[in-house]
Amino acid sequence: MKPLSVVLAAASVLPTALSWGAAGHEMVATIAQIHLHPSTRQKLCDILPAEANCHLAPIAAWADTVRNRYRNTAPMHYINGVDDHPPDTCEFGEHGWVNEDVNVVTAIQNFTRTVMDGKSAQDIDIPLRFLVHFVGDMHQPLHLTGRDKGGNGAMFLFEGRHRNLHSVWDGGIITKNIRELGNYTTPLPSKQIESNLLGAIFDPYVRWIVWEGIREWWKDDLESWLSCPVDGDPFPHSFHTDIPASTPAILKGYFRTASSLVLSILPGSLSALSELAYPIPTRETEGFEDQAIALHPTSLSAKGGNMTFPSCPYTWAKPIHSLNCDIAWPKEYKNNSAPLIELDTDKYLGEIGRQKTVEKLIAMAGLRLAKILNEAFAEEGQLLGNGLYFDY
Structure with a gap:
């Protein structure tokens, strides 16, 4: 049995999984790889570690494996809107953010810029690994809501087993779909x-x-999947600013350190109340501060008015977030005190399958990642208007 098949078999019984699971991230990266221009692929080959064999998939889940090494990148895997409580209410920044400065949206924009501006393979390698991963994370709807820790605390049944909602979307649905797909085992004419x-x-x-x-x-x-607003990505900011933009950088760090310490020692209930009353960004990411976007920019647009920026994560993420109310969270779910709801039903999983929701998200993520990398690395005039390479 191949190593990945062992992982998938294990994922079918484990109660939790990492973002999209390794298989989900590797599929996103593989779809991106398919749509890379040959010149982009060659440049990436010079950047990727030798073990990757010039392919994005082997590094796609890397960011999940180094959380202990890069502890302060944790908030970059998700974004939480204030007052967001699917399936009843879906708020994506209209009332501000719990983690406004360091989140999956700003991380994608920051690492896109870093990859584009890098002067050497060493400059680009690690930012590229994070970028590949975070584009995948953003297309998993549970990474875009803070309710029950992105569904990690919302318990259900899936195929008769106890699973939290996040793990169902990370790996449960994908594993089941792979297992039950009965065709496409032979090569395509491409x-x-x-x-x-x-x-x-x-x-x-x-x-x-x-x-x-x-x-x-x-x-x-x-x-429409690949387009971005001509005036930049309109990332909305809190109407109550956490730290005034005029505050000197060194004091911003003190504020964040102090607030993180206070929240870490408060009882959970008081900490939650404090965060609702005073939304404070999670701890600043060590080593990446110079790459961070200004504290309160009006948009996540590129530097220089004539520069076309290849990613617009807020614009892309907003309709994905709405899936939390539309399809991801069962309407009848209230809390874990009620009898657990089985999700492997025609009403829930059947509708996700009929809409091809998971497949569409994986496709979107892969194509958007390819667009970002092609526009960052391909020679001018080599791409279609949408930034992809098609020859099939």
Whole structure:
């Protein structure tokens, strides 16, 4: 049995999983790899570690494996809007953010810029690994809500087993879909696709998503998936600012350190109340402060008025966040005190399947990642208008 198949088999019984699970992140990276321009692929080959064999998939889940080493990157895996409580209320920044400065939206924008501005492979390597991962995270709806810690504290049944909602979306649905997909086990008539598959257990699922989804079902949606506002990404900020923008940088650090210490020693209930009353950004990320966007920019736009920036994570994330109210959180769920709800039903999982929700999110993530990297590295004039490379 191949190592990844062991992981997927284990994931079907484990109660929790990391963001999208390794398989989800690797599928996103594989779809991106398929749509890289050859010149982009060659430049990335000079940047990626040798063990990756010039492919994005082996580094796609890396950011989850180094959380203990880079502890302060933890808030970059998610974003929590104030007053967000799906499925009853979906608020995505309209009332501010719990982690306004360091989150998955600002992380994608920061690391996109760092990858574009890097002068050497050493400059780009680690930011690239984070960027690949965080683009995947942003397309998992539970990473965009703070209710019950992104669903980690919301318990359900899935295929008869106790699972939290986050783990169902990270790996449960994907694992079930891979297991039950009955075709696409033979190669497609496309060198562009087949040459970028790794012989993984999820190869048939990727073939299906690309060949039927990207090539057929969603071909008319690609332009809207990949487009960004011409005036920059309109990331909204709290109407009550956490720390005044005029505060000297050294004092901002003191404020954050003090607030983090206070919140860490308060009882959980008091800490939660404090965070609601005074939304304070989570601890500043060590080593990445110079790459952070200004405390309260009006938009996450590129520096220089004529520069086209390849990512617009807030614009892309907003409709994904709405899935928390539309389909991810069962309407009948109140709390864990009631009998656990089974999610492997036609009403819940069947509807997710009919809408191809998970497949569409994986496709979106892969294509958007490819667009970012192509526009960062490909030579001018080598790409289609949407930033992708198509030859199938």
